[in-house]
Amino acid sequence: MKRLIVASLATLVITSLALAEPPSTFTAAKAIAKNKVFYDQASTGLGDLYCGCAWKWVGKSGGRIDAASCGYDTRAQQTRAERIEWEHIVPAWIFGHQRQCWQNGGRKHCVADDPVFRAMEADLFNLYPSVGEVNGDRSNYQYGLVAGGAALYGACTTRVDFKARSAEPRDEVKGLVARSTFYMYDRYGLTMSRQQQQLLMAWDRQHPVSTWEREWDSRTAKVMGHHNPFITGERAWTLGHKPLREGLVSLLPTKIAAPPSAKAVARDVIIGNRNSRLYHLPQDCPSYAKVAPKNQEIFSNESAAIAAGYRKAGNCR
Incomplete structure (x- = not known):
């Protein structure tokens, strides 16, 4: 019984992730990150990513920063x-420059024009609330060790380091920043310098x-449909890691196709798929209930479907 319960829970989690709907735009991602993460x-x-500040x-x-909560002083x-x-932990400038569209x-x-870029821009594993001024100062700089110098933002x-074009986050988030960066480079097949790899691995x-x-990770996975491994x-991540590029398999997150409308099934009609130009019978055709409503074309009989340029699906028995 215990094994059955564990298996059932695992199935429930997998099903939940499979039904997730990742945001398709940066604007949508910000709102979802606020409400669900x-x-x-x-x-x-x-607190916020770079300073640990509370906000409203x-x-x-x-949001509005509570500067007193973290001893923040404006630079x-x-x-x-x-x-x-909303800070992109891996800046859009960096991952964008590895896409032809940016050039x-x-x-x-x-x-x-680039659905892969839009997916990267809206990836919730790369977004985190940040004090706007620090977000702006970090700009598109890579992470590094910033030695010496006075504190720029109070506590x-x-x-x-504006001269060296480098940013060093507070200790509390260095591990989080490293693992988020590994995720983005691995998932989208990005190229990282040896020096940056060594620093983030440390x-x-x-x-x-x-x-x-x-x-x-758990909250974000419920939206994205997968975890940050x-x-x-x-x-x-090991030095010279070869990205798995899982984010490039499907150019954009897609919703699971809905079954045909109850009205269509009740009429015992034939359903054509406008994309494949195949038609499916209500009996003996496994894909009959898998054609997305937006792609359906309804026919009263096979002759009508054939006349419209459709052919019977090959998996119909």
Whole structure:
């Protein structure tokens, strides 16, 4: 009985992930991240990514920073220092430059014409709330060790070296940042320098997965349909790691096809698939209930389907 219960729970989890609907745009991703991932983190837990600040949610996906909660002092941009922004842990500039679309016209061109870029831009495993000013200062810099110099943001320990174009996040998130970066490079087949690999591998070892990071992974997986294997321990990054490129198998997340409408089934009609140009009979055709409603064309008999240029599906018995 115990094994049966465990197996049933495992099946339930797998089914839940299979039915997940990842966001298809960056705008949608921010709202989903607020409502389904970080909904209770504004005043509790780890705080924002770079400074550990609490915030108050405002609007669909924004927030107002509580500077006193983390001892934050504005460096230069007061407006951005007061608001939450959504940081791409691996910047869009970095992953975009490894796509042909960026060479053809920059980020706008990628958003318009490259579904893989849109998937990367909206990937929730790469998004985290951040103080807007620090997000802006980090810009598209790679992560690194920033030695010396005065603190830029009061008690916030994240440092940015504008001359060397490098950013070093606070210790509390170095492991999280490393594992999120591994995920993006592995899933989307990106190329990482040897120096960056060595640094992030060190952070991964020095800062193990926390309780919150596991919860973050669990919540995000329910939306994305898969886990970050570098958080769950299913995968480890080694020097020269060859990305599995799982994010490139399907250009965009797709919804599971819905069965034909009850009206169609009740009429015992023949269903044609506009994409495949195949038709399916209500009996003895396994794919009859798998044609998405948007692709259906209904026929009263086989002669009508054939006249419209359709042929019977090969798996019909």
